[in-house]
Amino acid sequence: MSKSHASGKTQEYLERYVEGVTKRNPGEPEFVQAVYEVASTIFPYIADKPQYHEMQILERMAEPERVISFRVPWTDNEGRIRTNRGWRVQFNSAIGPYKGGIRFHPSVNQSILKFLGFEQTFKNSLTGLPMGGGKGGANFNPKGKTDNEVMSFCQSFITELYRHIGEDTDIPAGDIGVGGREIGYMFGQYKRITNRFVGVLTGKGLEFGGSKMRTEATGYGAIFFLRNMLEHMGSGMEGKKVLVSGSGNVATHAAEKVTQLGGKALTLSDSGGIIHCADGFTQEQIDWIKDLKGLRRGRISEAADEFGNITFHEGIRPWGIEADFATPCATQNEINGDDAATMLKNGIKAVAEGANMPSEQAAVDAFQDAKILFGPAKAVNAGGVGVSGLEMSQNSARISWGTDQLRDLLENMMKDIHDSCAQFGTEKGGHVNYLAGSNIAGFVKVADAMLAYGHVQADRQNAQFKGVATHMWQRPCSFGRQD
Numbered sequence: 001m002s003k004s005h006a007s008g009k010t011q012e013y014l015e016r017y018v019e020g021v022t023k024r025n026p027g028e029p030e031f032v033q034a035v036y037e038v039a040s041t042i043f044p045y046i047a048d049k050p051q052y053h054e055m056q057i058l059e060r061m062a063e064p065e066r067v068i069s070f071r072v073p074w075t076d077n078e079g080r081i082r083t084n085r086g087w088r089v090q091f092n093s094a095i096g097p098y099k100g101g102i103r104f105h106p107s108v109n110q111s112i113l114k115f116l117g118f119e120q121t122f123k124n125s126l127t128g129l130p131m132g133g134g135k136g137g138a139n140f141n142p143k144g145k146t147d148n149e150v151m152s153f154c155q156s157f158i159t160e161l162y163r164h165i166g167e168d169t170d171i172p173a174g175d176i177g178v179g180g181r182e183i184g185y186m187f188g189q190y191k192r193i194t195n196r197f198v199g200v201l202t203g204k205g206l207e208f209g210g211s212k213m214r215t216e217a218t219g220y221g222a223i224f225f226l227r228n229m230l231e232h233m234g235s236g237m238e239g240k241k242v243l244v245s246g247s248g249n250v251a252t253h254a255a256e257k258v259t260q261l262g263g264k265a266l267t268l269s270d271s272g273g274i275i276h277c278a279d280g281f282t283q284e285q286i287d288w289i290k291d292l293k294g295l296r297r298g299r300i301s302e303a304a305d306e307f308g309n310i311t312f313h314e315g316i317r318p319w320g321i322e323a324d325f326a327t328p329c330a331t332q333n334e335i336n337g338d339d340a341a342t343m344l345k346n347g348i349k350a351v352a353e354g355a356n357m358p359s360e361q362a363a364v365d366a367f368q369d370a371k372i373l374f375g376p377a378k379a380v381n382a383g384g385v386g387v388s389g390l391e392m393s394q395n396s397a398r399i400s401w402g403t404d405q406l407r408d409l410l411e412n413m414m415k416d417i418h419d420s421c422a423q424f425g426t427e428k429g430g431h432v433n434y435l436a437g438s439n440i441a442g443f444v445k446v447a448d449a450m451l452a453y454g455h456v457q458a459d460r461q462n463a464q465f466k467g468v469a470t471h472m473w474q475r476p477c478s479f480g481r482q483d
C-alpha cells in the first residue's frame with residue numbers, strides 16, 4: 001500500500017478498510033486505487049466524528065448502488081454481426097440523480113467504470129449542484145469505424161440502456177470516445193423508443209437542447225482552476241509554459257484557455273506520441289488540431305507536417321520537457337512515479353489534472369511531498385459536469401442561456417470549488433492540500449445526505465448513536481468480513 005497522511009490507529013484502520021475493498025472487488029485495481037486515494041484523506045478527517053463510523057458511511061460509499069452490464073450487438077459495414085459489452089454503474093444517488101459520462105474505448109471494463117463512478121460522486125458534490133454519481137460505457141473502439149458503424153453501435157447501446165436512465169433517474173453524458181456525434185445518435189434513438197423529448201443526455205447539439213459552453217467547459221474549467229490556485233499563491237499564468245497531454249475535447253480546450261490567458265501550451269499528444277511547439281501553440285494551430293482530431297479523426301503526428309514550428313516525437317509522453325505547469329488531459333495513469341520525479345527535477349510548480357486519475361499513486365505522493373500546487377481531477381475537471389448540470393436545468397425549464405452567462409457561471413463555479421478545497425485543505429503554514437480539501441468537501445455533503453436517509457434495517461432503527469464509541473478504532477470494521 002502506498003503511503004497516506006494518516007497516522008497510528010487511523011492508518012491501521014485505513015489499511016483494514018482498503019484490504020476489505022480489495023477482497024470484495026477482485027481484479028479491479030483502478031477501483032481500489034481510487035477508493036484508497038479518497039479514503040486516505042477522509043479517515044484522518046472523520047477520526048473524531050462517530051456518526052460516520054456508526055452508520056458505516058465509507059463502507060457504503062465504496063459499494064455502487066447498482067451495476068448494469070449488457071450485450072451490445074451491432075452490424076459492421078461488411079454485414080458481420082459484432083458483439084461488445086456495455087455497462088452503466090449507478091454509483092450514488094444520495095444528492096441527486098446519477099450523472100456521469102459514457103466512455104467508448106477498448107480498455108473499458110468494470111473496474112475502470114467503477115473508479116470513474118466513485119470519483120464522479122465526489123466531483124458532482126463539489127459543483128454544488130444536486131447530482132449523484134454514475135458512469136458507463138463499452139469496450140467498443142470507435143477508431144477507424146465509419147459514421148454508419150458508430151451509429152449502429154450507439155443505437156444498439158441505447159436500445160438496452162434506455163430502460164435504466166431518465167431525466168430524473170440517470171442522465172449520462174460524453175467521455176473518451178463519446179462526443180457530439182455519439183450523443184446525437186443515442187439521443188435520437190432514446191427519443192424514437194420512448195416518444196419523449198426530455199433532457200436524458202447532456203452534451204447534446206445546440207439544435208436539440210444542448211448547452212452553449214458545454215464543449216469548452218472541462219478544458220476551460222481546468223485552466224480556471226489552475227489560475228485560481230496560482231492567484232491564491234499570488235502568482236499568475238502570463239508567460240508561463242504549460243505541458244498538456246491528450247488532444248481530445250479536454251486537452252484542446254485547456255490549451256486554448258492557456259493561450260487566451262497569456263500562457264504558452266507547449267505540447268499535445270495522442271496514443272501515438274506527442275507534438276511539441278517551443279513557441280506555444282497559436283489559436284490557429286489549436287483550431288486546426290481540433291478539426292484534425294474531432295472531425296477528420298486523424299493522428300496528432302499530422303500537425304508536424306502542417307506547421308514548421310511543431311515537431312512530433314513518437315511513443316513518448318510530454319513529462320520530460322521543461323515547463324512551469326502540467327495539465328494531463330488524456331487518460332488515467334498517464335504519469336508514473338518516475339515521470340513525477342523528472343517533472344519535479346525540471347521545476348514544475350503546479351499540476352492540474354484535466355483527465356480522470358491521470359497520476360498514479362506514486363506520482364500523487366511525489367507531488368504532495370514536494371508541496372507543489374496539486375489540483376486533483378475531481379476538482380479540476382468538474383467544470384464539464386457542472387455545465388452539464390446547467391444543461392439539465394435549461395432542459396427542464398425549456399430555456400437556453402447565452403454564452404456570456406454560462407461562461408460567468410462556469411468561472412464562478414470553479415472559483416467556488418477552489419475555495420471549498422482551500423477551506424477544507426489549508427494546512428498549518430498556509431499550504432493548501434487540494435487533494436484532501438476536495439475529498440473532504442465532496443464527502444461531507446454526500447455523507448450527510450446518507451445519514452439523513454438512514455438505512456434499511458428495522459431492528460437498528462432506535463439504536464442510532466446510542467452508546468456509540470467516539471473513535472473509529474473502538475468500533476469493529478465490517479468490511480474485511482465476507483459474511
Ligand code: NDP
Pocket residue numbers: 174175176177178218246247248249250251269270271272329330331332354355356381382384385
Ligand atoms: P477524447 O476522446 O476527446 O480524447 C482523449 C484523448 O486522449 C485523445 O487525444 C486520445 O488519443 C488520448 N488518449 C486516450 N488514451 C490514451 C493513452 N492510453 N495514451 C495516450 N493518449 C491517450 O476524451 P476527452 O478529452 O473527453 O477526455 C479526456 C479525459 O478527461 C478522460 O480522462 C475523461 O474521463 C476526462 N474528462 C472528460 C470530460 C469531458 O467533458 N469530456 C469531463 C471530465 C473528465 P487517441 O486519439 O490516440 O485515442
